[in-house]
Amino acid sequence: KAKIESKTYHFAIVDEAQEADEYVVTKSIKPMLAFNNGTIALTGTATRNKSYFYKMIQFNKRRDINKKRGQRQSHFEYDWRTAAKYNENYGRFISKEKVRIGEDSDEFRMSYLNHWMLEKGMFVTEDRLGRLYDPSMPLVPEWWRTPIIMGIDVARSNDSTVATAVWVDWDHPDGLGFFEHRVLNWLELHDTDWESQYFKIVDFVRNYEVMRVGIDAQGVGGAVAERLALLLPDIEVLSISSDAKAQNERWV
Incomplete structure (x- = not known):
């Protein structure tokens, strides 16, 4: 494995930056510019997913809009x-x-x-998500009036474990049998050992009248589902596959 740390540079260029790992850039490459207050340049092309390259493009565009007179341009783009x-x-x-x-x-x-096709690489784009949520609705830390459901996405490597509490209008299904539903609250766990995560999830679940919990079974998700089923004996805990075939069957 190549070691790219321990040097000191005035200038660094990352080509094909759309594929660059954010952790490597921020942890290993950028610190080598610190001594000289150096500059890093990212070059690449658009893709279907947000990346460190995409984030820096948006940052530099905002920086250029708000730049003071005499300040250098940060973003350059050519088709x-x-x-x-x-x-x-x-x-x-x-x-x-x-x-x-x-x-x-x-x-x-x-x-x-240079068109970023984010809608093709994401479940929902940032713009669409912005149209879906109502900022006037606060998070609901407790709910006991009606049964709710909860979904848990288990962390992989550097990700977070996220539990989502969802209210469902069980009494008014639409013509196709679908129910209106809204997010009540989230629990995000990052850099937390598994043993602690189990009990934090249980504490979160106990704030609601939960009817069913669905857990992404990919990776360690299956083991997490088995453990939570023991810790939550009064609640139906389902281990749900998230491979391409299973997701297609759920959405078609």
Whole structure:
């Protein structure tokens, strides 16, 4: 495994930054610029998922909007049209790609137009999520009036374990049999050992009239479901697969 720490630099460039690991950049690369107050440049292309590269693009765009007079520009962005002005071969290649994959294809838009196709790589985009929630509704720390359901996504490596309490309007299903539902509260556990997580989850569950708990069975999720079933004997605890086939069956 390559070791990239222990050096001191004035300037660092990360190519294909859309694939760069955020932890590696912030933990190993950027500290090597500290002694010289150095600069880091990220170059890459758009993809379907948010990454450190995407976050820095948004940060630099906001920085440029609010920059003071005389402050240097932080974000630079060029699509295929700029490249074609200076390289005829590039322009000819793009002409063939337009025919082969189409200008409206995801591949063309991401690689040559710098369009981030986040809606294709995420369950819900940030913009859509913003339209779905009502900021006037506070979190509900307790609920006993009606039974609710709860979902638990178990942490993998550096992720967080997240438990979501969901209110359901059981009395008014729509014409297709679906029920209106709303998030009451979340519990996020990060950097917490498993033994402590179990009991924090149980304490969270006991704040509600929970009818059923669904747990993502991928990774260690199956073992977590078995343990919580023992700790919550009065509640139905389900181990739910989240592989592509199972998710497709749930949504189709």
